[in-house]
Amino acid sequence: xxxxxxxxxxxxxxxxxxxxxxxxxxxxxxxxxxxxxxxxxxxxxxxxxxxxxxxxxxxxxxxxxxxxxxxxxxxxxxxxxxxxxxxxxxxxxxxxxxxxxxxxxxxxxxxxxxxxxxxxxxxxxxxxxxxxxxxxxxxxxxxxxxxxxxxxxxxxxxxxxxxxxxxxxxxxxxxxxxxxxxxxxxxxxxxxxxxxxxxxxxxxxxxxxxxxxxxxxxxxxxxxxxxxxxxxxxxxxxxxxxxxxxxxxxxxxxxxxxxxxxxxxxxxxxxxxxxxxxxxxxxxxxxxxxxxxxxxxxxxxxxxxxxxxxxxxxxxxxxxxxxxxxxxxxxxxxxxxxxxxxxxxxxxxxxxxxxxxxxxxxxxxxxxxxxxxxxxxxxxxxxxxxxxxxxxxxxxxxxxxxxxxxxxxxxxxxxxxxxxxxxxxxxxxxxxxxxxxxxxxxxxxxxxxxxxxxxxxxxxxxxxxxxxxxxxxxxxxxxxxxxxxxxxxxxxxxxxxxxx
Amino acid sequence: xxxxxxxxxxxxxxxxxxxxxxxxxxxxxxxxxxxxxxxxxxxxxxxxxxxxxxxxxxxxxxxxxxxxxxxxxxxxxxxxxxxxxxxxxxxxxxxxxxxxxxxxxxxxxxxxxxxxxxxxxxxxxxxxxxxxxxxxxxxxxxxxxx
Numbered sequence: 001x002x003x004x005x006x007x008x009x010x011x012x013x014x015x016x017x018x019x020x021x022x023x024x025x026x027x028x029x030x031x032x033x034x035x036x037x038x039x040x041x042x043x044x045x046x047x048x049x050x051x052x053x054x055x056x057x058x059x060x061x062x063x064x065x066x067x068x069x070x071x072x073x074x075x076x077x078x079x080x081x082x083x084x085x086x087x088x089x090x091x092x093x094x095x096x097x098x099x100x101x102x103x104x105x106x107x108x109x110x111x112x113x114x115x116x117x118x119x120x121x122x123x124x125x126x127x128x129x130x131x132x133x134x135x136x137x138x139x140x141x142x143x144x145x146x147x148x149x150x151x152x153x154x155x156x157x158x159x160x161x162x163x164x165x166x167x168x169x170x171x172x173x174x175x176x177x178x179x180x181x182x183x184x185x186x187x188x189x190x191x192x193x194x195x196x197x198x199x200x201x202x203x204x205x206x207x208x209x210x211x212x213x214x215x216x217x218x219x220x221x222x223x224x225x226x227x228x229x230x231x232x233x234x235x236x237x238x239x240x241x242x243x244x245x246x247x248x249x250x251x252x253x254x255x256x257x258x259x260x261x262x263x264x265x266x267x268x269x270x271x272x273x274x275x276x277x278x279x280x281x282x283x284x285x286x287x288x289x290x291x292x293x294x295x296x297x298x299x300x301x302x303x304x305x306x307x308x309x310x311x312x313x314x315x316x317x318x319x320x321x322x323x324x325x326x327x328x329x330x331x332x333x334x335x336x337x338x339x340x341x342x343x344x345x346x347x348x349x350x351x352x353x354x355x356x357x358x359x360x361x362x363x364x365x366x367x368x369x370x371x372x373x374x375x376x377x378x379x380x381x382x383x384x385x386x387x388x389x390x391x392x393x394x395x396x397x398x399x400x401x402x403x404x405x406x407x408x409x410x411x412x413x414x415x416x417x418x419x420x421x422x423x424x425x426x427x428x429x430x431x432x433x434x435x436x437x438x439x440x441x442x443x444x445x446x447x448x449x450x451x452x453x454x455x456x457x458x459x460x461x462x463x464x465x466x467x468x469x470x471x472x473x474x475x476x477x478x479x480x481x482x483x484x485x486x487x488x489x490x491x492x493x494x495x496x497x498x499x500x
Numbered sequence: 501x502x503x504x505x506x507x508x509x510x511x512x513x514x515x516x517x518x519x520x521x522x523x524x525x526x527x528x529x530x531x532x533x534x535x536x537x538x539x540x541x542x543x544x545x546x547x548x549x550x551x552x553x554x555x556x557x558x559x560x561x562x563x564x565x566x567x568x569x570x571x572x573x574x575x576x577x578x579x580x581x582x583x584x585x586x587x588x589x590x591x592x593x594x595x596x597x598x599x600x601x602x603x604x605x606x607x608x609x610x611x612x613x614x615x616x617x618x619x620x621x622x623x624x625x626x627x628x629x630x631x632x633x634x635x636x637x638x639x640x641x642x643x644x645x646x
Contacts, residue, residue, distance in 0.1 A: 052639045099587045163508055165556035169515040172550045176522055179543045188529055188539040193597055214581065220579040387612070388623065394581070395601055395627045398588045411589035415582045426573055427511040445542045456534040 005127060010356030011361055017060055018054070021359045024061035028068020032085050033076055033378050037389065039085070040432075041216055043329045044208040045393065047336065050402035055337035056352050060359040062333055066326055067119070067309045067360065070269050071367045074111045074302055075378060078104055087269040087305045090277045094290060094297030098269045106239045110247055110295055111302040118255040118303035119364035120498020122310035125259050126317075128358050130346065134318040142450040143462050145321075147471035149444045152321045154475040155265040158482045167433050170424070175384035175444065177202050184442075185449065197409040204332050207408040207438055209397045210417025211431035217390045217424045239295075240373040247299035250280050252454045254303030262308030265315055265323040269305035276304035280394060306316045310360055317353060318343055321440070325432035328439045336404075508571045512557025519550025576611075584608040596646035597636065601628045 031042045041060050050058030073085030078095035091111065098107040122489060140148070144207040157167035180191040181201030239247075257279065258272035280300040281290045290297050313330075315323040320341035322328040334341050339349060346353045371378075401414045419430055455461035461470050517581040522543055532538030585609030605624040606613070613620050635641045 052641070068507060120562045137539075141508065163557065163560065165553045165560060166515075167509055167548060169511070169553040169557065172527040172546050172553060173515070173554065176518070176543060176546045176550070179546070182531075183539040185537070186530070186539045190529060190539055190543060191525065214585065218574060218578045218581050221581070222574055224622055262508075303512060368512070387609075391605055391623050392627060392630075394584065394604060395631055398585055398600070398604060398643075399597070399631050399635050399643070402589075402592055403635060403643070406642065408589040408593050413587060415589070419578060419582050422578055423573065424511070426507075426571060427514075428568070429511055449537055452534055457533070458524070459534075 001127065001131070004131075004350065004354045005358065008356075008358030010061070011056060011351045011355030012358035017355065019058055020057045020061040021064050021363050022366055024064020025068040025096060025363045025370060026064075027061075028065040028070075029072040029367070029378060030372050030381065031065060032072025032088075033381055033383065034389065037393070038212070038216065039066055040326055040329065041213045042069075042137050043326060044205070044212045045397050045400055047205045047208065047329065047333055048404045050333050051336050055334065055339055055348075055349070056355045058333050058337065059330065059356050061361075062330055063313070063356060063360060064363045064366075066330075067363065068304065068367055068370075070305050070309045071112070071115050071371055072378065074115075075108065075371065076296075077131065078107045078298075079112065087273050089270075090137035090273045090301045091298055093277070094292070094294050097291070097293035098295075098298070103293070106243060106293075107298055108375060109372060110239055110243060112368055114247065114251045114254065114299045114302040115371075116364055116368045117251055117307040118258060118305075118307040120312060120361060121255050122259050122262075122307040123357060123361040123364070125307075125311060126314055126360070127354075129263075130353070130357075132315055132319050133314065134343040134346045137319045140319070140343070140467060141465065143465050144449045144453065144467040144471065146444055146451055147446040147462060147468040147475075148321050149440045149447070150318060151471045151475040151478075152265040152315070152323065153433065153436060153440065155478055156324060156436050158478045159271065160430045160432055163428070164479065165428075165484070166429050170429050170431070171437040174434035174439075175441040176437075176440045177207065177434070178441025179445070184446070195409070197405075197407060201442075202438070203404060203407075203410045203413060204335075204399075204438060204456065205371075205404050206331065206401050206414040207417045208329060208435055209401050210414040211392060211421035211434060213397045214414060214418025215421030215425050215431065217393060218418065219425055220386065221390065223297070223308050229470030240287060240323075240419070243295050246295045250276070250296040250300030251303045253279060253283075254300035254305075255307045258304030258307030258309075259311045262305075262311035263323070265321070268312055268324050269308045272304040272308035273301035276300040304465060306364075306410070313356075313360075316341065317345065320345070322436060325435050328436045331439055506561070507568045508557050509561035510566070510570065512554045512561060514554070515557065516551050516554025518548045519552075519554055521547075522550065523547030524641050581608050592643065596644040597632060598628050598646045599630055 027042060028039065031037045031039050042065050046062065050062065056223050069085055070087055073083055073088030074091045074095065077083045077088040077091035078099050081096040083089045083092055095107045095111065098104065146182050148198050153171045157171050158164060160167045180198055182199050183190055254276040257276050261272045261275065262268060277297055277300065280296045281287050284290065284296060312323050312327060316327040316331055322331045331341050339345065345356065398411055401410050402408065404410060462472060526540035526544040526547060529540035530538030531544060584604040587603040587607055588600040591603050602624055605620065605627060609620045609623065619639045632645055636643055636645060
C-alpha cells in the first residue's frame with residue numbers, strides 16, 4: 001500500500017493538481033458558506049468545464065467542492081444559527097449558543113480540528129478498505145451488479161424524502177429517462193420521437209443542471225434576503241484544555257460512526273452528524289448541557305459528517321455504484337472523461353484512484369487553513385445578495401451545458417428539466433433518486449439482460465447467488481425499517497437532496 | 501373523502517400517468533421474451549412499476565392524517581427564468597455568446613429592470629465579459645462571441 005500512496009502523492013502534489021485541489025476546496029467553502037448555493041448545484045454547474053480538464057484534476061476539484069462545503073456549513077451554523085449545508089443543522093444547536101457566549105472562535109476551532117482529524121482517519125480508511133473491496137467486487141457477476149444498483153436506488157429513495165412511493169417513482173422516472181436513445185442490443189430508437197440529438201440518450205449534465213440548479217433557483221427567487229448584522233471579529237480561537245478533554249472522545253466516536261455510515265448507500269454526512277449528536281447526548285454525563293453550548297455537540301457531529309463525506313466515495317470508486325446524488329455526478333464526471341467506473345478503475349487507472357485519495361488528505365489540510373485564519377473573509381461573503389448570485393449561476397449553467405456537446409438542444413433540455421424539477425419539488429419530490437436512476441439505468445438494464453440470458457430466463461438467479469441475495473435482502477431490510485411510521489417522523493433527509 | 505395530502509395525490513397521479521404513457525409507448529417497440537428482451541421490455545417494466553408506485557402514492561394520500569395542501573407555484577419566476585434559458589439556447593448559435601447572455605440576464609432579472617436598471621446592466625456586462633473570458637479564452641470552447 002505504501003507504493004500506492006507514494007504514487008498517489010506524486011500525482012496529487014503536482015502544481016496543477018494542487019491548484020485544482022485548492023480551487024475545489026475554496027469553491028466548496030464558498031458554496032458551503034452561502035445558503036443559496038448547494039454543492040450539488042456547484043458540481044453540476046462545473047461538470048461541463050471538467051470536460052476540458054484531465055480526469056484526475058477534475059475529480060480532485062469536484063471532490064474538494066464536496067468535502068469543502070461540508071466543513072464550511074458549520075461556520076454559518078455557529079456564527080449565524082443558519083446552516084450553510086443541511087448537514088450542519090445539528091451544529092447550530094450547540095455551536096450558536098457558544099457563539100452567543102463569546103466562544104465562537106473556540107467553536108470554530110474545535111469544529112475545524114474535528115473535521116480535520118476525521119478527514120485524515122477517513123482517508124486512511126478509504127486507502128485501506130478500497131483495494132480489498134475492489135477485489136471482492138471483481139467477483140461480482142451481472143446479477144450481483146444488478147442487485148447492487150437496486151440497493152443503491154432503494155437506499156437513496158428510502159432516505160430521500162417522506163414518502164417511499166414518491167421517491168421510488170422518481171428513481172423509476174430516472175430509469176425511464178435513461179432508456180431514451182438507441183437501444184444497444186437492437187439498434188431501435190426508444191422515445192426519441194425523431195430528434196437526432198436524443199439518439200445518444202438524454203444528456204446527463206443537462207438533466208442534472210436542470211433538476212438541481214434551475215429548479216432550485218426558481219424556488220429560491222422569492223425568498224427574502226437575510227440581512228444579518230454579522231460580527232466578523234472572532235477572538236480567542238484557541239480552545240482550553242478542558243475543551244479538548246471534552247471533545248476528544250466524541251471526535252473518535254464521530255469518526256467511526258461517520259466513517260461506517262458513509263460507506264452505505266443512501267446515507268451521508270447529514271444522517272451521520274445527526275446520529276453522532278444523538279449518540280453524544282445519550283452518552284454524556286450531563287445531557288442537559290446539550291443545546292446550550294456543549295462542545296461534544298460540535299466535535300462529534302463535525303467529525304462524523306466529514307468522515308462520512310469521505311467514505312461516501314468508496315462505493316463509487318470501488319464498485320462503480322454511486323452512493324448518492326453527488327457521487328452520481330462524480331460518476332458522470334468520470335464517464336465524461338471516458339473512464340468506465342468499476343473495480344477495474346483501481347488497476348487500470350491507479351494514478352487516478354490513489355491520486356484522488358492523496359488529494360483528499362491534502363484538501364483536508366487546505367481546509368484547515370481556509371476555515372480558521374481566513375474565517376473573517378468568508379463570513380463577510382455572507383452579505384452577497386442572492387440577486388447577484390443567481391444570474392451568475394444561470395449564465396454559467398447555460399454556457400456550461402451548451403459547451404458539453406456544442407448543442408442548444410441540451411440547453412433546451414435543461415430548461416425543460418428545470419421546469420419539471422421545480423414542479424416536482426413543489427409536490428415534495430426530491431431530484432436525487434432521479435439523477436441516480438438516470439445514471440444507473442442503462443447499466444442496470446445491461447446487467448439484468450445479461451443475467452437473464454445467462455440463466456436462460458430464470459429469475460431466481462438474483463436470489464440464488466449469495467452476493468446478490470445479500471444485497472437484495474439489505475434493500476428489503478431498508479424498505480421495511482424505514483417504512484415503519486415512527487421512524488418516518490423522526491428521520492431527516494440526505495444532504496444530497498434539495499429540500500422543497 | 502377529503503384528500504388531505506394533496507401534494508402526494510397529484511404526484512401519484514402524475515407518476516401513474518407517465519407510467520401508463522411509457523407502457524403504451526413501449527408496445528410500439530418490440531417486447532420480446534424474458535430471455536430475448538426486445539427494446540420495449542425494460543421500459544414496459546418501468547412503466548408498470550411507475551403505475552404501481554403512483555397508485556401507492558394515491559392510496560397513501562387518501563388515508564394520510566397529515567394534511568399537505570398544494571402550495572402555489574411561482575409561475576412568474578418559472579416563466580421568466582426558463583424563457584431566459586430558452587432564449588439563450590435560441591440565440592447562442594444564431595447570434596453569439598454575448599447576445600445570449602444578455603437575453604438570459606434580461607429575462608431572469610425582468611422584475612428588477614424597472615426599479616434598478618443600472619444594476620441589471622452592470623450584472624449583464626460583467627457576466628458577459630466573465631463568460632467570454634472563462635469559456636472562450638480560458639477553456640477554448642468554440643462559441644461564437646457575437
